[in-house]
Amino acid sequence: MDSKNLTLFNRIKDSDIYFSFIKSPTAIVSTVILIIIFFCSFFVEFVTPYNPFDPSSLSLMDAFTPPSWTEDGLAKFILGTDGQGRDMLATILYGSRISLIVGFSAVIFALVLGVSLGLTAGYFGGKYEMIIMRFTDVQLTVPSILMALLVDGIARGIISRELHDEMAIYVLIFAIGISEWPQFARVSRAATLVEKNKDYVSASTIIGVSNLIIMFKHILPNIMRPVLVIGTIGLALAIIAEATLSFLGVGVPPTTPSLGTLIRLGNDFLFSGEWWITFFPAIFLVILAFSINLLGDWMRDTLNPKLN
Amino acid sequence: MKPKNLLKILLAFLFVFASTQSFAKTIKWSMQGDSLTLDPHAQNEGPTTQVSRQIYEALVTRGLDMSIGPQLATKWKAVDPNTWYFYLREDVKFSNGQKMTSEDVVFSILRAKQPTSDFKEYISTISGVKAIDDYTVQIKTSKPNPILLNQLSNIFIMSKQWSTDNFVIAPQNWDAGQETFSATNAMGTGPFKITLREPNTKTVFKKNGKWWGDVEHNITEIQLLPIKNAATRVAALLSGEIDIVTDAPVQDLARITSSAGHKVESTPQMRTIFLGMDQAADKLRSGNTGDNPFKKKEVRQALYQAIDIEAIKKKVMRGLSEPAGIITFPGVTGYTKALDKRLPYDVDAAKKLLADAGYPNGFDVELRCPNDRYVNDEAICTAVVGMLGKIGVNVNLFAQTKSKHFKELKDDQGDFYMLGWGVPTLDSHYVFHYLYESGASWNKVNFSDADVDAAIRVMEGEVDLDKRNAAIAKAWKIVRDNIAYLPLHHQVISWASKTNVNVPIRPNNEPLFRFSSVN
Numbered sequence: 001m002d003s004k005n006l007t008l009f010n011r012i013k014d015s016d017i018y019f020s021f022i023k024s025p026t027a028i029v030s031t032v033i034l035i036i037i038f039f040c041s042f043f044v045e046f047v048t049p050y051n052p053f054d055p056s057s058l059s060l061m062d063a064f065t066p067p068s069w070t071e072d073g074l075a076k077f078i079l080g081t082d083g084q085g086r087d088m089l090a091t092i093l094y095g096s097r098i099s100l101i102v103g104f105s106a107v108i109f110a111l112v113l114g115v116s117l118g119l120t121a122g123y124f125g126g127k128y129e130m131i132i133m134r135f136t137d138v139q140l141t142v143p144s145i146l147m148a149l150l151v152d153g154i155a156r157g158i159i160s161r162e163l164h165d166e167m168a169i170y171v172l173i174f175a176i177g178i179s180e181w182p183q184f185a186r187v188s189r190a191a192t193l194v195e196k197n198k199d200y201v202s203a204s205t206i207i208g209v210s211n212l213i214i215m216f217k218h219i220l221p222n223i224m225r226p227v228l229v230i231g232t233i234g235l236a237l238a239i240i241a242e243a244t245l246s247f248l249g250v251g252v253p254p255t256t257p258s259l260g261t262l263i264r265l266g267n268d269f270l271f272s273g274e275w276w277i278t279f280f281p282a283i284f285l286v287i288l289a290f291s292i293n294l295l296g297d298w299m300r301d302t303l304n305p306k307l308n
Numbered sequence: 309m310k311p312k313n314l315l316k317i318l319l320a321f322l323f324v325f326a327s328t329q330s331f332a333k334t335i336k337w338s339m340q341g342d343s344l345t346l347d348p349h350a351q352n353e354g355p356t357t358q359v360s361r362q363i364y365e366a367l368v369t370r371g372l373d374m375s376i377g378p379q380l381a382t383k384w385k386a387v388d389p390n391t392w393y394f395y396l397r398e399d400v401k402f403s404n405g406q407k408m409t410s411e412d413v414v415f416s417i418l419r420a421k422q423p424t425s426d427f428k429e430y431i432s433t434i435s436g437v438k439a440i441d442d443y444t445v446q447i448k449t450s451k452p453n454p455i456l457l458n459q460l461s462n463i464f465i466m467s468k469q470w471s472t473d474n475f476v477i478a479p480q481n482w483d484a485g486q487e488t489f490s491a492t493n494a495m496g497t498g499p500f501k502i503t504l505r506e507p508n509t510k511t512v513f514k515k516n517g518k519w520w521g522d523v524e525h526n527i528t529e530i531q532l533l534p535i536k537n538a539a540t541r542v543a544a545l546l547s548g549e550i551d552i553v554t555d556a557p558v559q560d561l562a563r564i565t566s567s568a569g570h571k572v573e574s575t576p577q578m579r580t581i582f583l584g585m586d587q588a589a590d591k592l593r594s595g596n597t598g599d600n601p602f603k604k605k606e607v608r609q610a611l612y613q614a615i616d617i618e619a620i621k622k623k624v625m626r627g628l629s630e631p632a633g634i635i636t637f638p639g640v641t642g643y644t645k646a647l648d649k650r651l652p653y654d655v656d657a658a659k660k661l662l663a664d665a666g667y668p669n670g671f672d673v674e675l676r677c678p679n680d681r682y683v684n685d686e687a688i689c690t691a692v693v694g695m696l697g698k699i700g701v702n703v704n705l706f707a708q709t710k711s712k713h714f715k716e717l718k719d720d721q722g723d724f725y726m727l728g729w730g731v732p733t734l735d736s737h738y739v740f741h742y743l744y745e746s747g748a749s750w751n752k753v754n755f756s757d758a759d760v761d762a763a764i765r766v767m768e769g770e771v772d773l774d775k776r777n778a779a780i781a782k783a784w785k786i787v788r789d790n791i792a793y794l795p796l797h798h799q800v801i802s803w804a805s806k807t808n809v810n811v812p813i814r815p816n817n818e819p820l821f822r823f824s825s826v827n
Contacts, residue, residue, distance in 0.1 A: 056697030060619040083623070084690055161706075254690075255705065268538045271546075272559035 020302045027298040030291040037288055041097040050090035053256060058085045064269075067276050080276040082265065088276060091262060092284050098258040099285075102172050103239035109177030110238075111231055114184025119223070121185070122192025123215050133189070136182035144179035144237075145244055151175035152250045165253045172251055176241045183230055191223035225303040232296035236289045243285055259285045333826040334529040335809060337819070338541055338550045341680040341710050342508045342534040347490040348464035349419055349479040352426040353714070354579070354681075354730060357462070358554075358818045359532065362513055363403075364464035364496035367394055367413065367445075368457050372812050372823055374734070376457050380408070380465055380497065381445075389452035389771060396443040402467045403501040403516045410439035415468035417447070424481040429741050429749060430459040430733075433768055451769030454776065458733035470495050483718050499523070499822040500530060508534055513821075526825050536680050536709075545570065545804055551826070552811055554819060556804035558626040558683060564804045573813045574628065577801040579730040580635045581682055583675075583692070583794040584722070585611070588754030592723045594674035594704065597667070602723070602753075606665035608791040612651055614658040614699045615692060617797060624687045629797040634788055635729050635739055637798045639815075642736030642780035647788060650795070658699045670700025676717070676725040681710040683799055689726055717752050725752065728799065730816060736780045737767040744787055755792040759783075 012018050021027050040047050051057055062085035066073045073080065079088035121129040139147065155171040156164060164171075195201065196219065204214050239259075245251040246260030247267075254261055259281050266278025343359035344351045369379040381394040400408040417437045420427045433456070436448035449456065471477055476490035494502045499519045504512035513530040533550065535541040538557035544550040546567055556564060556572060564570050585602040586592070592600050601607040617631040630637075633648040662670065677689035686707045693703045703724070717725055727750070731738050742748055745764050746756040759782070766779035787793075803813050811824040 054697070055694035055703075056700075058694045060616065060623050060691050060694060063623040083687060084694060085623075268557070269559055270539050271542050271563040272557075273563070274559070 017302055021298075024298050026294050030294040030298075033287065033291045034295065037096065037291075038100070040093050041100055044090065044093040044097060047093060048087065048090040050087040052086040052091040052094055060085050064274055066274075079280050082262075082277045083269065083274075088280050091257065092259070092281050095257050095259045095262050095281065096284060096288065098169070098252060098256060099239050099242055099260070099288075102169060102176065102242045102252075102258065103235050105173040106176035106180065106238040106242070107231055107235045109173060110180040110234065111184050111227065113177065114181035115188045115220075115223075115227055117181070118185035118188030119192050119215055119220065122189035123196055123211070123219065129189070132185065136185050139179075139182045144176075145241060147179035148172075148175040148241060148245055149248070149250060151178055152245065156250075165255075168252050172242060172245060175245070176238050179241070180234055180238065183234065184227060187226050187230055188223050191226055192219055195219045195222050229296060229300045229303055232292060232299055236292040236296065239285070239292070240289055259288075332529060333527050334531060334551075335527055335811070335821065335824065335826060336531045336533055336549070336551045338533050338535050338544065338553050339555045340534065340536050340538070340541065342532070343511070344711055344714075345480055345482055345491045346494040346502065346505065347476070347480040347482075347488065348466060348494070348496070349416075349422075349425040349427050350482045350491065351714075352430075352462075353710075354817060357732075359511065360464055360494070360496075361498070361818055362500045362530070362821055363494045363498045363502055364466070365498050366463055366465060367396075367460050369461050370816075372814065372820065374815065376461060379461075380413070384457075390449050392447045392449070392456065393440070394445045394447065396445065397520060398443050400497050400520045401518045402470065402497050403495055403518055404467075404470065405518060406467060406469060408465065408467070408497055409442045410445045411442075412468050413437075413445045413465055414439050415471065416465045417463060419466065419471070419477065419479060420463050422478050424483075424486075425479040426482065426749070427463060430462055430738075432741070452771045453768060454771055454773075455733055455735045455737060458735055462732050465497065466490075467495060483715065485715070499525070521822070523822075525822050527821055530821055542804075545806075548806070551809045552803060552805035552819075554801070554803050554817060555683065556802040558628045558802065561626075561628075561802055561804070569806055570804060571807050572802055572804045574800055574802040575813050575815050576630060576637070577730075577799040577817055578637055578639065578732075578734075578815045579682075579728050579799045579801075579817070580632050580637055581685075581688070581726065581728045581796045581799055582632070582635050583611075583796065584725050584727055584753040585794070586723050586753055587792070588756070589723070592671075592673055593721065594672065594723050596672040601665065601667055601671050601673075604665045605791055606661045607667065608794070609651065610658040610661035610665070610699060611696060611701065612658075612791055612794050613654045613661070614701075615695050615794065615796070616653045617650060618653070619695075620688055620691050621797065624684050624691055625797070625800075628683070628800040628802065630800065632795040632797050634784055635743065635793060635795055636731055636736055640731050640734050640736055640739075642777065642784060644781075647784050655698055662699055662701070668700075670702060672702045672704065673724050674704045674706050676713060676722045677705065677707040678710040678713040678726065679707040681713070682726075682728045683801070685726060688796065718749075720752065722752055727752075732816065735767075736784065737764065740764045740767065740783055740787075744783070744792060753792060755787070755790070757786055757790070760786050 062081050063083050065077050065081040067080040068075050068078050077087050081087055117132050121132040152171055152175050159167050200218060201214060204218055242251060242258060243260030246258050247264045251260055252258045262281035263278050269277050339355060341355055343356045344353055345356060348360045348364045365379050367379060367381040368376050371377050380396055380400060382397055384392060384394045386392045396410060402408055414437050421431060433449045433451060433453045434447055435450040438446050440446050474489040476488050480486050480488040480491045492505050499516055500513040501516045503514045511532040515528050535544055541553055542557060542560045545553050561572050565572050585608055587602050589600050591598060621627060621629045621631060631650055633650045636643050675689055677686055679686040689705055689707060693705050696703050729739060729743060741764060742750045744751060744755055744760055746761055763779040763783035767776055770776040801817050808827040811819045
């Protein structure tokens with residue numbers, strides 16, 4: 001077969017991964033759900049007419065409207081409104097956008113940091129490897145949410161309050177990223193140890209290719225499979241970590257609520273019968289994290305050569 | 309383990325459990341915030357006084373019906389308009405067993421007059437105090453003071469000996485963040501004494517066996533367990549972990565009432581919630597216009613008329629508030645229905661006022677709010693942010709815990725802030741003296757008016773009630789017309805408790821556990 005004559009689409013279509021994908025209903029369902037969520041979150045301006053971040057567009061008299069199918073519900077607020085008259089659906093979609101941005105950025109941050117440290121550690125070995133690996137050991141003993149709380153606390157101490165609201169999202173990305181990088185470092189180091197003794201690496205070394213090029217051009221593509229798998233699962237963890245931090249009140253400010261902030265705000269109304277304010281963001285978070293996890297599971301099964 | 313041993317252990321547990329149930333009467337009390345300090349003269353703040361009131365006593369005090377009656381003094385008389393004699397009870401002992409004498413009273417009044425005291429405004433007219441004999445105190449005022457007794461009911465008496473031994477002769481300097489022995493320890497003559505103090509976590513009061521009064525309560529221990537989150541507080545109450553909540557969240561009252569083991573009581577509280585705008589600063593700290601829009605009365609009025617107080621009442625307060633036109637409430641000398649009428653809610657008029665004042669596109673400002681002090685404080689502020697957004701004023705909300713909020717306000721950091729004011733003396737003078745007088749300690753809007761200051765002097769020294777009332781009415785009219793503050797509403801408070809816990813509700817939100825019982 002001459003692969004050069006095939007289009008990208010055909011290459012994908014003929015691949016093992018595609019075959020495995022269409023044979024797995026869970027993967028298809030979770031992918032469809034994720035595509036819908038991603039689309040609605042990133043194009044929310046076109047999906048809903050409401051902008052919950054613009055306080056002047058809200059009317060307090062709309063507050064606490066129940067979902068539209070209940071007795072007192074209004075058709076214009078499908079999932080009801082919260083205590084300030086914000087449309088729940090719009091608020092959730094805007095919130096999930098923030099959650100997704102934070103989740104993705106945190107995972108990419110952790111991936112870049114973890115893979116570069118793990119790769120170099122595995123490749124060079126020696127004292128350098130030992131130091132990096134002991135670092136990951138130490139950090140793995142600290143629960144990641146505690147680590148994130150610590151980073152957030154320090155950031156609050158050194159960043160002035162005026163700047164903090166603007167910086168909050170970056171602090172959150174850094175806090176979650178820094179608490180997740182050891183996973184990536186360990187996996188990529190283990191994979192590098194296997195790869196670096198293979199013939200293609202030896203060949204490159206003999207013809208005098210520099211270490212940097214060997215590592216990032218030759219080894220890196222071969223260790224990306226396991227890294228992508230933990231990256232996907234890490235995304236779900238990062239989104240949940242963001243929600244946890246926001247629920248504890250140290251995440252994004254309430255004026256730009258993420259899913260966790262919404263659940264926290266709704267929590268005050270659990271006893272008073274306004275269940276929808278906390279229920280919908282919570283169920284949305286569950287569906288989001290669950291779909292990503294299912295997709296991650298499927299990727300692990302497919303990409304793991306030992307299971308084939 | 310042998311079954312027999314297990315049975316013994318179970319029996320032992322049962323015995324311990326049964327005995328604690330029948331002998332110890334503990335009330336677990338919760339509210340959203342804690343007392344800021346145990347020093348009885350350092351902070352003039354509701355929950356702080358509520359805690360001090362259980363441990364410390366004053367010369368005179370308000371009973372359950374809010375009328376002034378004797379406490380540490382049995383009787384008093386004014387020999388001339390400026391000289392008072394107070395005759396003390398002779399059987400009063402502090403909880404460490406030491407006798408209370410006139411020395412302690414003189415010491416405490418002088419202590420409350422020191423610069424670090426937050427109660428000095430209460431007794432600013434007292435010019436001299438001295439002990440005539442062990443149980444007689446003479447108080448001299450700089451001018452005739454018709455409300456001296458009301459003011460003295462909030463000056464708690466400490467032990468001179470205890471204060472000297474523990475280096476707390478001067479009140480804790482709360483504004484400067486000072487920590488003293490008296491801030492975390494308390495020793496008074498009251499019906500309870502503090503045996504454990506963990507700020508913001510747990511405070512344990514035990515019955516004071518040396519108390520002089522007739523014991524009407526049957527409580528051996530009170531535990532104050534502040535729970536900031538409203539839902540958590542209600543959950544703790546419903547699950548039985550807490551016996552009484554003195555600030556039950558308005559949204560949860562229906563749920564609590566529907567529980568068979570719980571009851572809810574509500575009463576209009578002697579407290580008005582309002583917003584302050586700094587009218588003296590040349591430039592707003594958080595503004596974007598380079599000047600101070602609040603200097604113009606039109607701007608203040610625009611903000612006033614942009615606030616839909618009825619919507620706040622209906623949606624945020626669930627009907628449990630009374631829209632306010634002035635920062636005082638029925639029952640206070642000087643209050644009238646006519647003064648309490650609000651300017652109408654009118655967005656178009658507000659926009660026009662703002663444009664006339666030179667801010668057609670509005671301006672930026674930061675609103676500072678406590679989030680654990682008043683009923684739904686943060687939710688009110690969030691609602692205000694939305695309403696002001698409709699007239700183009702871009703408000704950035706900054707809500708934080710009350711101890712930081714108050715400290716930073718006192719530190720002159722607020723352009724636009726929320727505050728609530730109660731009137732323990734039930735006299736308008738208290739409001740003017742703290743909130744409106746030029747340079748007053750809580751006058752953080754920096755309002756200043758010579759006529760108001762003159763009227764305050766009349767309120768302090770005029771015994772002719774008609775003349776005094778005229779001065780009060782005049783002062784209210786000036787500050788109301790000037791829109792010195794934006795009044796929001798009079799708070800209604802609700803206490804929720806187990807049905808077997810009886811703590812009489814009082815409009816100043818202060819529980820008196822000496823009149824309480826657990827059945």
